[in-house]
Amino acid sequence: DAGVTQSPTHLIKTRGQHVTLRCSPISGHKSVSWYQQVLGQGPQFIFQYYEKEERGRGNFPDRFSARQFPNYSSELNVNALLLGDSALYLCASSSALGLESYGYTFGSGTRLTVV
Amino acid sequence: GQNIDQPTEMTATEGAIVQINCTYQTSGFNGLFWYQQHAGEAPTFLSYNVLDGLEEKGRFSSFLSRSKGYSYLLLKELQMKDSASYLCAVRAGANNLFFGTGTRLTVIP
Numbered sequence: 181d182a183g184v185t186q187s188p189t190h191l192i193k194t195r196g197q198h199v200t201l202r203c204s205p206i207s208g209h210k211s212v213s214w215y216q217q218v219l220g221q222g223p224q225f226i227f228q229y230y231e232k233e234e235r236g237r238g239n240f241p242d243r244f245s246a247r248q249f250p251n252y253s254s255e256l257n258v259n260a261l262l263l264g265d266s267a268l269y270l271c272a273s274s275s276a277l278g279l280e281s282y283g284y285t286f287g288s289g290t291r292l293t294v295v
Numbered sequence: 296g297q298n299i300d301q302p303t304e305m306t307a308t309e310g311a312i313v314q315i316n317c318t319y320q321t322s323g324f325n326g327l328f329w330y331q332q333h334a335g336e337a338p339t340f341l342s343y344n345v346l347d348g349l350e351e352k353g354r355f356s357s358f359l360s361r362s363k364g365y366s367y368l369l370l371k372e373l374q375m376k377d378s379a380s381y382l383c384a385v386r387a388g389a390n391n392l393f394f395g396t397g398t399r400l401t402v403i404p
Binding site for chain 2: 184213215220221222223224225228235236238270272283284285286287288289
Protein backbone atom coordinates (compact mmCIF):
# COMPACT_ATOMS: atom_id res chain seq x y z
CA ASP A 181 0.00 0.00 0.00
CA ALA A 182 1.56 3.29 -1.10
CA GLY A 183 2.20 5.93 1.51
CA VAL A 184 1.92 9.67 1.00
CA THR A 185 3.60 10.59 -2.29
CA GLN A 186 4.89 14.04 -3.17
CA SER A 187 6.27 15.40 -6.40
CA PRO A 188 8.70 16.64 -7.39
CA THR A 189 11.29 15.62 -4.79
CA HIS A 190 13.58 18.54 -5.57
CA LEU A 191 13.00 21.82 -7.37
CA ILE A 192 15.04 24.93 -8.13
CA LYS A 193 13.22 28.14 -9.01
CA THR A 194 14.16 31.78 -9.55
CA ARG A 195 12.86 34.66 -7.44
CA GLY A 196 9.52 35.92 -8.75
CA GLN A 197 8.52 32.64 -10.35
CA HIS A 198 5.65 30.47 -9.21
CA VAL A 199 5.69 26.84 -8.22
CA THR A 200 3.16 24.00 -7.90
CA LEU A 201 3.80 21.12 -5.54
CA ARG A 202 1.71 17.96 -5.60
CA CYS A 203 0.64 15.44 -3.01
CA SER A 204 -1.28 12.15 -3.14
CA PRO A 205 -2.56 10.99 0.24
CA ILE A 206 -2.76 7.43 1.46
CA SER A 207 -5.60 5.59 -0.26
CA GLY A 208 -8.81 6.23 1.67
CA HIS A 209 -7.50 9.32 3.43
CA LYS A 210 -9.63 12.40 2.85
CA SER A 211 -7.59 15.06 4.65
CA VAL A 212 -4.37 16.66 3.44
CA SER A 213 -2.25 19.18 5.31
CA TRP A 214 0.72 21.18 4.03
CA TYR A 215 3.72 22.24 6.09
CA GLN A 216 6.83 24.33 5.42
CA GLN A 217 10.02 23.26 7.17
CA VAL A 218 12.96 25.62 7.03
CA LEU A 219 16.33 24.03 7.75
CA GLY A 220 16.84 23.59 11.47
CA GLN A 221 13.24 24.39 12.38
CA GLY A 222 10.07 22.43 13.00
CA PRO A 223 7.35 22.18 10.34
CA GLN A 224 5.09 25.23 10.11
CA PHE A 225 1.41 24.68 9.31
CA ILE A 226 0.26 26.19 6.00
CA PHE A 227 -3.10 24.63 5.06
CA GLN A 228 -5.43 21.77 5.85
CA TYR A 229 -8.00 20.47 3.36
CA TYR A 230 -10.76 17.97 4.05
CA GLU A 231 -13.31 16.79 1.53
CA LYS A 232 -12.04 19.44 -0.92
CA GLU A 233 -12.67 22.30 1.50
CA GLU A 234 -10.12 24.42 3.35
CA ARG A 235 -10.37 23.60 7.06
CA GLY A 236 -7.41 25.52 8.37
CA ARG A 237 -4.86 28.12 7.33
CA GLY A 238 -1.61 29.06 9.02
CA ASN A 239 0.12 32.42 9.14
CA PHE A 240 1.34 32.57 5.55
CA PRO A 241 0.87 35.33 2.96
CA ASP A 242 -1.70 35.18 0.19
CA ARG A 243 1.05 34.13 -2.21
CA PHE A 244 0.43 30.66 -0.83
CA SER A 245 -2.68 28.85 -2.00
CA ALA A 246 -3.83 25.26 -2.24
CA ARG A 247 -6.64 23.09 -3.41
CA GLN A 248 -7.83 19.52 -3.08
CA PHE A 249 -9.23 17.47 -5.93
CA PRO A 250 -12.12 14.96 -5.99
CA ASN A 251 -9.61 12.10 -5.68
CA TYR A 252 -8.28 13.83 -2.50
CA SER A 253 -4.90 14.66 -4.02
CA SER A 254 -3.76 18.21 -3.43
CA GLU A 255 -1.66 21.00 -4.90
CA LEU A 256 0.20 23.76 -3.10
CA ASN A 257 0.88 26.86 -5.17
CA VAL A 258 3.31 29.62 -4.28
CA ASN A 259 3.46 32.79 -6.37
CA ALA A 260 6.13 35.48 -6.58
CA LEU A 261 8.75 33.29 -4.96
CA LEU A 262 11.13 34.83 -2.45
CA LEU A 263 14.50 33.52 -1.29
CA GLY A 264 12.89 32.88 2.10
CA ASP A 265 10.49 30.38 0.54
CA SER A 266 13.39 27.94 0.23
CA ALA A 267 12.40 25.03 2.44
CA LEU A 268 11.21 21.44 2.62
CA TYR A 269 7.48 21.32 1.91
CA LEU A 270 5.77 18.42 3.62
CA CYS A 271 2.38 16.95 2.91
CA ALA A 272 0.55 14.92 5.53
CA SER A 273 -2.59 12.86 5.17
CA SER A 274 -5.13 11.53 7.63
CA SER A 275 -8.34 9.62 7.23
CA ALA A 276 -10.55 12.27 8.80
CA LEU A 277 -9.62 15.58 10.39
CA GLY A 278 -6.60 14.19 12.14
CA LEU A 279 -8.58 13.00 15.09
CA GLU A 280 -6.94 9.60 15.10
CA SER A 281 -4.41 8.84 17.78
CA TYR A 282 -1.64 8.56 15.24
CA GLY A 283 -2.18 12.04 13.87
CA TYR A 284 -0.87 12.40 10.39
CA THR A 285 1.32 10.40 8.01
CA PHE A 286 3.91 12.52 6.25
CA GLY A 287 5.32 12.29 2.77
CA SER A 288 9.05 12.64 2.13
CA GLY A 289 8.61 16.23 1.04
CA THR A 290 9.62 18.50 -1.82
CA ARG A 291 12.88 20.37 -1.36
CA LEU A 292 12.38 23.83 -2.93
CA THR A 293 15.37 26.06 -3.52
CA VAL A 294 14.78 29.64 -4.66
CA VAL A 295 17.78 31.38 -6.22
CA GLY B 296 -1.91 31.29 18.77
CA GLN B 297 0.23 28.34 19.63
CA ASN B 298 3.53 28.47 21.50
CA ILE B 299 5.55 25.28 21.77
CA ASP B 300 9.03 25.18 23.33
CA GLN B 301 11.64 22.43 23.41
CA PRO B 302 15.43 22.44 23.72
CA THR B 303 17.33 22.93 20.49
CA GLU B 304 20.00 20.30 20.99
CA MET B 305 20.86 17.45 23.35
CA THR B 306 23.68 14.93 23.52
CA ALA B 307 23.55 11.56 25.25
CA THR B 308 25.62 8.39 25.45
CA GLU B 309 24.77 5.09 23.81
CA GLY B 310 22.91 2.84 26.27
CA ALA B 311 21.83 5.73 28.46
CA ILE B 312 18.40 7.32 29.05
CA VAL B 313 17.47 10.77 27.78
CA GLN B 314 14.42 12.94 28.48
CA ILE B 315 13.32 15.60 25.99
CA ASN B 316 10.96 18.17 27.44
CA CYS B 317 8.25 20.17 25.71
CA THR B 318 6.13 22.99 27.10
CA TYR B 319 3.19 24.47 25.30
CA GLN B 320 0.61 27.23 25.47
CA THR B 321 -2.32 26.69 23.17
CA SER B 322 -6.04 27.15 22.77
CA GLY B 323 -8.31 24.24 22.03
CA PHE B 324 -5.81 21.54 23.02
CA ASN B 325 -6.74 18.15 21.59
CA GLY B 326 -3.68 15.97 21.96
CA LEU B 327 0.11 16.00 21.90
CA PHE B 328 2.31 14.04 19.52
CA TRP B 329 5.98 13.21 19.31
CA TYR B 330 7.60 12.61 15.93
CA GLN B 331 11.09 11.47 15.00
CA GLN B 332 12.77 13.00 11.97
CA HIS B 333 16.08 11.88 10.52
CA ALA B 334 17.93 14.44 8.43
CA GLY B 335 16.34 14.87 5.02
CA GLU B 336 13.49 12.49 5.79
CA ALA B 337 9.81 12.78 6.69
CA PRO B 338 8.70 12.93 10.32
CA THR B 339 7.53 9.55 11.63
CA PHE B 340 5.00 9.09 14.42
CA LEU B 341 6.33 8.01 17.82
CA SER B 342 3.65 8.64 20.42
CA TYR B 343 0.38 10.32 21.28
CA ASN B 344 -1.03 11.63 24.56
CA VAL B 345 -4.40 13.23 25.11
CA LEU B 346 -4.96 12.38 28.79
CA ASP B 347 -2.57 13.05 31.67
CA GLY B 348 -0.08 10.32 32.37
CA LEU B 349 2.54 8.11 30.85
CA GLU B 350 2.28 6.17 27.61
CA GLU B 351 4.92 3.47 27.10
CA LYS B 352 5.87 1.88 23.81
CA GLY B 353 9.00 -0.23 23.91
CA ARG B 354 12.08 1.94 24.48
CA PHE B 355 10.02 5.11 24.09
CA SER B 356 7.67 6.66 26.66
CA SER B 357 5.79 9.94 26.61
CA PHE B 358 4.25 11.86 29.48
CA LEU B 359 1.63 14.60 29.50
CA SER B 360 0.42 17.06 32.11
CA ARG B 361 -2.34 19.18 30.62
CA SER B 362 -2.65 21.45 33.66
CA LYS B 363 1.05 22.34 33.39
CA GLY B 364 1.19 22.44 29.59
CA TYR B 365 4.10 20.01 29.76
CA SER B 366 5.19 16.82 28.08
CA TYR B 367 8.35 14.79 27.83
CA LEU B 368 9.65 12.02 25.63
CA LEU B 369 11.82 9.43 27.35
CA LEU B 370 14.18 7.30 25.33
CA LYS B 371 15.78 4.32 27.04
CA GLU B 372 18.75 2.14 26.06
CA LEU B 373 19.86 4.69 23.52
CA GLN B 374 21.19 3.42 20.21
CA MET B 375 23.25 5.25 17.62
CA LYS B 376 20.28 5.13 15.22
CA ASP B 377 18.30 7.27 17.69
CA SER B 378 20.35 10.28 16.60
CA ALA B 379 17.65 12.42 14.99
CA SER B 380 15.42 15.42 15.58
CA TYR B 381 12.47 14.89 17.90
CA LEU B 382 9.45 17.06 17.22
CA CYS B 383 6.79 17.91 19.78
CA ALA B 384 3.45 18.75 18.14
CA VAL B 385 0.17 19.91 19.59
CA ARG B 386 -3.19 19.30 17.95
CA ALA B 387 -5.35 22.35 18.53
CA GLY B 388 -7.81 24.75 17.01
CA ALA B 389 -9.59 23.14 14.09
CA ASN B 390 -7.66 19.92 14.75
CA ASN B 391 -4.57 21.21 13.04
CA LEU B 392 -1.11 20.06 14.12
CA PHE B 393 1.40 22.66 15.35
CA PHE B 394 5.07 21.81 15.83
CA GLY B 395 7.84 23.05 18.06
CA THR B 396 11.27 23.79 16.60
CA GLY B 397 12.47 20.26 17.29
CA THR B 398 15.26 18.87 19.48
CA ARG B 399 18.30 17.52 17.68
CA LEU B 400 19.58 14.53 19.65
CA THR B 401 23.11 13.27 19.12
CA VAL B 402 23.96 9.86 20.53
CA ILE B 403 27.69 9.36 21.12
CA PRO B 404 29.52 6.05 21.71
